[in-house]
Amino acid sequence: MQTLDSTVKWFNKTEGRDKICKVMQYGSRFLMWHLKVNRGNEQLSNQFKNLFQSTRDARKLFRLAKSLNELQTIIDKVGQNCKTPQEQIARGLNILTRIWFLLYWLFDNLSVLSSIKFTTSDPKPLQKKAMTFWFIAIITNLIDTVRQLIVNLQYIQQNKTNQSAQQQINNKQQQNRVLYLNLIKIFGDLMPAGQGSEFFPKVLKINLNDGVIGLGGLISGAVAAYQAY
Template sequence: MPLQQIVLHPTVNNSIKYASTTVGRDKVYKAVQFFSRFLVWYFKRQGYDKTTIQRYNNLKSTLGISRKLMRFGKPVEHLQHATKALNEVDEITKFTTIAQQLGYATYLFWDTFVWAHNAGVYKFQQIKRINENAHRFWFIGLVFSIIHGLYKLYLNGYQHNFMRQVSKARFAESSEKSNVRSEAESLMKERKAVIIQLVQDVLDITIPATALGYLHLEDGLVGLAGFISSIMGIQSQWKKVNSTK
């Protein structure tokens, strides 16, 4: 039956697998949230009626509150990543990873209070300062994530050049060259993933940087940056969940 074919279609199965992950849902919510932020900015510039603007503003706010609740307990996960990074041999990788994860953990810690305030659970008098602290540590986490990504790109390029030299060596056997080619392909995949994450981080950092006054971007640009970053995150999570190569 057509209905059965639709319900049991592989794309539907993959979508269910994706939606069953917290990260997957968060990326979708984030995409809608920041596109709504862009639309609010656009509608204001175009002189749309207040009802339409308020509708999308409410959508943006509601999704923002929902995402904060979904991240409840997430700081512990980042603390675990920071603890595991203590075993890293490379000192730069260790430092940037720990700093990144501690930044994210602290950001989400403060963000929990922002959620409580916005959801009406408890009204904090110092909510402005709390919000600034959240954005500040988010910014710090992203800065170290970018540094970490750039360092990984450097290491990747160094390893790739080494593999290329080995593959061109006259004394290298055919079996060895085959292994080198395989490792080179793995390095290229890793490089692509690092670049994607770097682009996402650069786009995301405009959000806390603007909130803190480090950058002076219009809401529309910040909304688009967050939306594009979310779409990239959705694609990455989809591939991860559904093992798409």
């Protein structure tokens, strides 16, 4: 267990770098689309396309073995002592979210290893599976985030005249500010995940362009970079 803890801490040192690369990746994707469609500048659009593809591939390599982070979180959550039904629900949703993310990282890792010809598998179906698990993880995380917000807002409403609960109310309000930022990240990530998993084009019959996908990822990456700073 100590070895796993040390490995996870070591991998986490690259987290801030990954968020900056995410901003570059999706910002470049948005500019690639904008310059081609709205400006007609094919040459500059191709330059940003190259930057988008390079940062995308670099991030995939950064994330090799990141599923260990999720495994560590799952182990910690399973051993967590929950005293109330609300805590049990929160733990269950969190564990479920981390399982989906673990599968996302796993297939994402297999996809990039296939892309660089380290393995002989076809990277496209692996990437689609990765994006599908990412989309499911985001939806589960959205449910958990909304649930936390509702619980906090109900507590604040019920105890707003209770002077002895003011410190707890302040804590809930601080938590809500983080949760609102998380919601922005979630809705931003839904754009690339929904398109990559083919949920939007096949289920909702909506085909997002690179501009929408890039803008969604850019917003999510900017919020994540701000939170990691």
